[in-house]
Amino acid sequence: MSNATTNKSKKLTNPTETEKSNGSDEKSQENDITIALAGNSNVGKSVLFNELTGSNQIIGNWPGKTVERAEGKLLFEGKEITVIDLPGIYSFSTYSMEEIVSREYIAFEQPDVVINVVDASVLERNLFFTIQLKEMKVPMVVCVNQIDLAKQKGIVIDTERLSAALGVPVVATVAIRGEGLHELMEVATEVALNKSKNKITTLKYGAEVEDRIQRITQLIESKNLNLGYPSRWVAIKLLENDPEIRKLIESKSMQIVNSAYDMAREIESIHNEPSFAVIASERYFIANQFANGAQLQSDIKITFAERLDKLVTHRIFGYVISALVVGGLLLWTFIVGDFFSSLLTQAFGFFKPVDPQVSGPIVGILWNGAFGGIVAGVTLVLPFVIPFYLMLSLIENSGILTRVAFMMDSAMHKIGLHGKALIPMILGYGCNVPAIESTRILETRRERLLAAFAITFAPCAARTIVILGLVAVFVSVWWAIALYVIDIAVMFLLGRIALKIVPGETSGLIMEMHTFKVPSISVAAKQTWSRTKSLIYVVFPVYIIGSALIQGLFAYGFLTPVANFLAPITVVWLGLPVIAGVVLIFGAVRKEFTLLMLVALFGTNLAAVLTPIQFIILALVSMLFIPCLATLTILLREFGWKATSSIALANIVTALIVGGIAYRIIGIFM
Structure with missing residues (x-):
């Protein structure tokens, strides 16, 4: 990526060969950065991956898994960056191999920074996954993509307000046109190189849920289990009765499992709902607050895409x-x-x-x-x-x-x-x-x-x-x-x-x-x-x-x-x-x-x-x-x-x- 590209909305170009010719191959490994792209399906994550890495990609399977692994490289301001395109998922549950692969990679491989790609036009729904990434306590940048489509629906995203609410940097992009990608890489590399200076804030849930999360977290930390996952994230997963995490903890401490089970039952008795549904509701409540605070409504116009959508899904x-x-x-x-x-x-x-x-x-x-x-x-x-x-x-x-x-x-x-x-x-x-x-x-x-x-x-x-x-x-x-x-x-x-x-x-x-969107020919x-x-x-x-x-x-x-x-x-x-x-x-x-x-x-x-x-x-x-x-x-x-x-x-x-x-x-x- 050329240093001359200073306009933040300017289209990203593939600079790999140019920068290689300038001798950047001699850089030290200290400048190597690994970025993971994470997000829901259909948010433009793969488009972003292709725009960043061009043809310099390797497509294969995750070791021991049938899930596809996409990896690419680019050079940016003297740094060699490896980009991993994680599967499109909606949560860190164990319902699919894609979800297991993504959460294990983030927890155990520990990429330098995770770029969470969200769709600006359905921000609340996408932030549900963003909150789960926050629970993983990973260095993160939120990429609010497809802001052009959101504007067509009368939605304008205040990225500064959203950044303040989430406690992480937020960058607006239109990946299909390369807009905002230079700024995104600037912010991502800055976060990756200054991980020790980045304070990862914790999102708090409702009192009855938060109290039990903290109690289980303290119990996990007192046992020094070295799980690889953040203690708070494990506590939440135990309350959700995640089978894989439950099995992991059972092999180390039945006391924690039994305590979490009892607390989950307490939450269910208070809300008269399964504990996983209560926690999901908490996440959606927070996502709703963040989305409403960051969305600015403008004049709503019925777009051509909306008219086309009605025609394509018409009953005849x-x-x-x-x-x-x-x-x-x-x-x-x-x-x-x-x-x-x-x-x-x-x-x-x-x-x-x-x-x-x-x-x-x-x-x-x-x-x-x-x-x-x-x-x-x-x-x-x-x-x-x-x-x-x-x-x-x-x-x-x-x-x-x-x-x-x-x-x-x-x-x-x-x-x-x-x-x-x-x-x-x-x-x-x-x-x-x-x-x-x-x-x-x-x-x-x-x-x-x-x-x-x-x-x-x-x-x-x-x-x-x-x-x-x-x-x-x-x-x-x-x-x-x-x-x-x-x-x-x-x-x-x-x-x-x-x-x-x-x-x-x-x-x-x-x-x-x-x-609906115009597909990118490239x-x-x-x-x-x-x-x-x-x-x-x-x-x-x-x-x-x-x-x-x-x-x-x-x-x-x-x-x-x-x-x-x-x-x-x-x-x-x-x-x-x-x-x-x-x-x-x-x-x-x-x-x-x-x-x-x-x-x-x-x-x-x-x-x-x-x-x-x-x-x-x-x-x-x-x-x-x-x-x-x-x-x-x-x-x-x-x-x-x-x-x-x-x-x-x-x-x-x-x-x-x-x-x-x-x-x-x-x-x-x-």
Whole structure:
């Protein structure tokens, strides 16, 4: 971040390379700072993270956890800053792995400063979590983000008054435009470097609650337990009956646990409510006071975003818009992908050879296959995957995706799910693995299992490669769209069947919808690249090496016996070439292998060996067939071998039945 950026509302630029060239690599470790970004979902935290760190990011999982960890670096005024983007959460309870990961990181890793990102337009609701961060006694800066959207609603935030109430620095930002980020980093680094001088004030609750918090705190401190967590925070968690904290203290002192239990019962008898609800009410009361004291009302105008929100959630037009959003996403992918695929195919037409070689020296066979894999990856993968991920990011960041989920709630109930399940199902169109992991946002195992079952039929990016690479390129875009329609119908029908088989009740929908906003192109581009690069790193080597190996195996006759054994199914029932059996088996390892093997064996001009109806049937069966090994692995981890086996068997049976029926019906018209 350049020192020349003195205007506090000026857009943040990515200065990493510039500052590195000025020799700042030689700074001592004393200047290294770790910042954690914490806050609710949909407050612009990820946008802030992307604006600060640019492309200098590492995305992985927390050690021993399935929760995603995002870490990035930047240089600011000679200091190397590591930024950790904690999962979006609403409390430090133990209801989700994200909440446990966040509180353990803050308590045990002890970042130099926590930037608590809050949404200016819903300040009171966000301050509920801010108060919990205060209870953790961490060096903190509050980032009041999206102040532009708040002003559109007639809300102006007095940051100085809010800072005085909270006892921590407060900075206003518009992260999507980079406004206020320089001031935010100035304040954050100052807090991080002067932790010993920062007096962390304690927020007091009502008398009957506060008295018991202090008594438990004193008891904890008298035992010298070295818990890692602040004693006052532990006392509050014991009163809330937090199971993890209760278990931690039980191993050290049952006296504290019993005393806390008795005091929690006393609070419940006074308020005639569970103790955790009483403490939550106390936090909301304080949050309400702080928010009301800091909010200045201006002229309220009905904004375009509010009008759009009413239209998108309208009881009639909302369904039309939801269908247009999902359909538009797919149609955009088909049209744009087909256009770029044609351009790249023509460009690669100048390179020879690209046709398969199944005789001659082994080196020539392998090289020919490897080059064919490169051509297939460039012409059949990238043109379709990149437009899909780009548009998905724009829809996701604009706020439309959550509205679509809300509108689809009643329809999703028909298969035992609610609208929130639509989000992982749409993510399944990118990749089934993270989509199945994201089913954890659902409340019950039954809902997660039903959603995961439906997701295994969602055409992921790999299946999309097969559909578009076979059907959109060699038959027509409209037949590719028809396959998606068939897939949705199959998902709905099987979902209804699974609903009858899997016992249990469907819960209602509780989901926050953040304000509509214009998505950041740069943020969407970074998310697109983050999602695409893993595909490139994995798929391209697989295409190159796999294509060479498959061509070699075929040239030396290893695949023929397998193909002949499966011929009664592939040839007689499905109407496909003999080699299709081996193609489907390879596709069960990774779905791209279906297309990869065909290219390796027959070259990129597949129209010479397959008829239009065979293109359609092969793509359809591959789309519904057993999920890839990575998907089966995540299913096994999340649900066990019985559920995984049942889902895999349902995929195989469905693919073969639907494929055979489709072959006979489509054959009438083609």
